[in-house]
Amino acid sequence: MTVKMVLLAIMGLMLLIPLVLINEVIRERSQNAETARTEIGALWASAQTVTGPVLNVPGTKVVGDDGRYVTTTMHILPDDLKVNGVLMPEVRYRGIYETVVYNSGLKISGSFSIAGYEHLNDYTWQWGQAYISLGVSDNKGISDRADLTIDGVVIGAQPGAGQPDLFEKGISFPLPLDPEKINGFKGDFSLDIGLKGSGSIAFSPVGRTTEVTLTSAWEAPKFTGNFLPTDRDVTDAGFTANWSVTHLNRSFPQVWAGQSYIPTNDAFGVDLIMEADHYTKAERSAKYGLLFIALTFLVLIIIELRSAQRIHIFYYLLTALALILFFSLLTALSEHIGFNPAYLISSAATIGLLTAFFGSLLKKGWMVLLISGLLTVLYVFIFFLLAMKDYAFLVGNIGLFVMLAVLMIVSAKYRLFKE
Numbered sequence: 296m297t298v299k300m301v302l303l304a305i306m307g308l309m310l311l312i313p314l315v316l317i318n319e320v321i322r323e324r325s326q327n328a329e330t331a332r333t334e335i336g337a338l339w340a341s342a343q344t345v346t347g348p349v350l351n352v353p354g355t356k357v358v359g360d361d362g363r364y365v366t367t368t369m370h371i372l373p374d375d376l377k378v379n380g381v382l383m384p385e386v387r388y389r390g391i392y393e394t395v396v397y398n399s400g401l402k403i404s405g406s407f408s409i410a411g412y413e414h415l416n417d418y419t420w421q422w423g424q425a426y427i428s429l430g431v432s433d434n435k436g437i438s439d440r441a442d443l444t445i446d447g448v449v450i451g452a453q454p455g456a457g458q459p460d461l462f463e464k465g466i467s468f469p470l471p472l473d474p475e476k477i478n479g480f481k482g483d484f485s486l487d488i489g490l491k492g493s494g495s496i497a498f499s500p501v502g503r504t505t506e507v508t509l510t511s512a513w514e515a516p517k518f519t520g521n522f523l524p525t526d527r528d529v530t531d532a533g534f535t536a537n538w539s540v541t542h543l544n545r546s547f548p549q550v551w552a553g554q555s556y557i558p559t560n561d562a563f564g565v566d567l568i569m570e571a572d573h574y575t576k577a578e579r580s581a582k583y584g585l586l587f588i589a590l591t592f593l594v595l596i597i598i599e600l601r602s603a604q605r606i607h608i609f610y611y612l613l614t615a616l617a618l619i620l621f622f623s624l625l626t627a628l629s630e631h632i633g634f635n636p637a638y639l640i641s642s643a644a645t646i647g648l649l650t651a652f653f654g655s656l657l658k659k660g661w662m663v664l665l666i667s668g669l670l671t672v673l674y675v676f677i678f679f680l681l682a683m684k685d686y687a688f689l690v691g692n693i694g695l696f697v698m699l700a701v702l703m704i705v706s707a708k709y710r711l712f713k714e
Contacts, residue, residue, distance in 0.1 A: 296600070303592050303611060307585065310615050314584040317622050321581065324626065325574035331392035336493035339387065339396045340436030343492035344562050346462050346499035347429040348373065348443070348484065350407050350470070354418035354552065367552045368458050369415055373405040376502025382511035384567055391630045395513070395567045396493040398438065405502055407482030413474070416552055422472040430462030430499075430559070431490065439489030443468040446481055460554045495519065497564030500540035503549055507538040513567045520563030538563055573629035573637070576681050581622040583677050586695075588615045593702060594669050598662050610656060614649060621645045642674040
């Protein structure tokens with residue numbers, strides 16, 4: 296029996312190879328799913344980061360006696376910026392793979408104050424060429440007509456960000472200003488825009504005070520970026536989140552010239568995640584493969600020690616292969632019917648197969664019940680571990696400790712190994 300246990304230990308280590316191969320297959324399928332998500336996003340619209348509106352004024356400055364000059368653009372941020380957005384998520388498919396995309400309706404409002412910036416950095420500013428720009432990550436996502444209303448004047452959007460100092464993609468609104476009337480410029484603006492995207496949406500805190508409110512029917516948000524919501528409400532029916540950021544919280548000033556700062560580095564927002572998809576769960580469950588094999592082998596050894604029944608090592612190998620095949624079957628089924636039904640079918644099939652196998656092999660009911668009972672407990676235990684998320688590591692360790700304690704008590708009580 297000692298020699299047999301040594302051989303079983305070596306076999307268990309060798310069975311790590313097919314377990315690793317199954318894990319590689321799961322990762323490959325997961326990468327295929329991620330590729331499909333990227334392709335869907337490229338066709339629909341990629342993750343969006345909204346920056347602005349920003350008031351831009353071209354300028355020049357003479358730098359030499361020979362008349363040489365340099366050009367730049369002054370960027371004036373809003374005094375206050377308010378964004379109210381509604382995200383309407385939708386799950387899209389490519390083959391068996393799925394990802395979440397969204398339509399959104401954004402209401403953007405605020406005001407500009409430009410008095411005092413007429414001679415910034417000794418440049419001569421061409422106020423007659425001023426324009427307002429709004430940065431988005433993917434122009435393909437702009438789904439509605441975007442008209443900017445400022446001081447009661449409606450301005451139609453033009454494609455392009457105007458210049459790449461702050462962002463490479465977006466739209467712009469020409470706003471020629473009279474230099475002699477700058478002090479009387481109020482700069483109150485409003486903009487309604489429909490924006491499509493996939494996966495996530497974020498906003499740059501360009502206002503001296505930036506307030507963003509987002510609501511959605513998506514029940515699994517992940518808040519990301521440099522700032523978390525000041526308050527949020529997440530339920531099974533969706534979420535509502537509010538952010539409030541002041542100019543003291545961000546890493547850039549209210550006005551500057553050129554490419555000195557990148558506001559998108561301070562962006563914040565939300566990811567519409569698909570909670571622990573079936574590939575993640577399948578990979579996590581496969582990590583317990585050796586535990587399944589080890590505990591099943593121990594039960595079989597206990598049966599051999601407590602009875603005259605002897606089990607050939609070849610049957611141990613067949614049992615281990617059936618346990619390993621469970622994880623591959625689980626992954627294949629979960630791609631089509633979801634993780635929970637796949638787990639139920641795969642575990643029932645594996646338990647049924649091994650119960651029938653040992654029923655014909657051992658010819659003793661209590662042995663078969665012991666093995667099928669152990670497997671049932673193991674599969675239920677692993678399922679709850681996968682569902683617990685934050686407490687999975689703690690509960691898993693407690694469960695393993697209890698199992699080890701039971702094995703120690705049983706081996707000591709019945710003196711399985713006599714000196």
